[in-house]
Amino acid sequence: MSNHFTPAAEKIVADYLEKLASLLKGMNEMDRQEILAEIRSHLYESFRSDGEGDEIDRALRALKRLGEPADVVSSRVGASVTQMGKKKKSLLYILAGFLIVFFAAPLGMGGLGLVAGLLAALAGLLVAYFATAVVFVISGFLCALIGLLAIISPDIFLEINRWAGEAVFQFGPFQNHPQVAGLLTLILSLMMAALGLLMLWSGKHIWRGLRYVFRLAMDKVRSLFARGRRLG
Amino acid sequence: MAEETDNKITQLRKGILELAVLAALHRRSHYGYSLVRSLTTPGSLDIKEGTVYPILARLSREGLVRSEWVESSQGPPRKYYELTASGRSVSESLKAEFGRLVLLVASAGGEPQAEPDPQGEKKIAIRRKKDE
Secondary structure, eight states, X not given: OOOOSOHHHHHHHHHHHHHHHHHTTTSOHHXXXXXXXXXXXXXXXXXXXXXXXXXXHHHHHHHHHHOOHHHHHTTTSOHHHHHHHHHHHHHHHHHXXXXXXXXXHHHTHHHHHHHHHHHHHHHXXXXXXXXXXXXXXXXXXXXXHHHHHHHHOTHHHHHHHHHHTSOSSOOGGGTTOHHHHHHHHHHHHHHHHHHHHHHHHHHHHHHHHHHHHHHHHHHHHHHHHHHHHHHO | OHHHHHHHHHHHHHHHHHHHHHHHHHHSOEEHHHHHXXXXXXXXXXXXXXXXXXXXXXXXXXXXXXXXXXXXXXXXXXXXEEEOHHHHHHHHHHHHHHHHHHHHHHHHTTOOOOOOOTTSOHHHXXXXXXXX
């Protein structure tokens, strides 16, 4: 696609269009591309006719005037897709309803606290999960480096051992074949790094799901408070 | 209370937006952005610009408008919309009906009746109502 925006503005616009595209999942590819092209064209006209401030301000204002991706696509996605979205959502609503009925309703504010606690626990788990994944990736690559070093110049380790006066590096059964040990280290640590990357990759989906549940809960809490204010 | 009024005004505008889109396309063909510009002077309408696209898509599905891509001398191509024959006739009957509704609302409020101006731009009337 030819580029009419400045690079910074293009990044902002592309980001928005990506969100829009994900809302249009399930629609046939041609219609989808056409909508994206039309909105891109709109954003360009809007961007071009706004003369104030720098390009980033102008791009952000163009997006603000356009509205959320949901405003742009509401009701235009084919019936089947809306149905699908509804089904997926209703499952989450059932889950949320379940949480609220079993925790919030009988326990009142305590229940809300419990839900908040659950969410906090989930958030904690999430942090731990990503931390583990990141550590796997980093230490995997570091160990792979050591393994590589052991293959290329095994003498270094023997040298260090000699210098320290004790066996800092031990190659176990491969005492006399540090290169074999290096190769094994390399393979195992690369596997660990791959596992970490896999965790990060699948974590993206877990993160999205949790974010949705979290937002749903926040909305519920907000509407509860709003209702309370109106009554009070 | 003020919040509820705002809500109602937004609802009203949304309902009328489709009519405004048809009226604008009745005058001439538009691409999305120029259509938005013709419906709003900057900052006056707080309906998000993006809301015209679902309307255009629906009108297109109903066969009231057709569209074609036209290269632009600057920037990406634009998708132009124009009314079809059935779009024109629907637009005309809606416009007439809207005129009757405006009269109805004005007379129900006990205000002196204004003769509807056949050439008048309805959106201006709507905006004036809101500003009161």
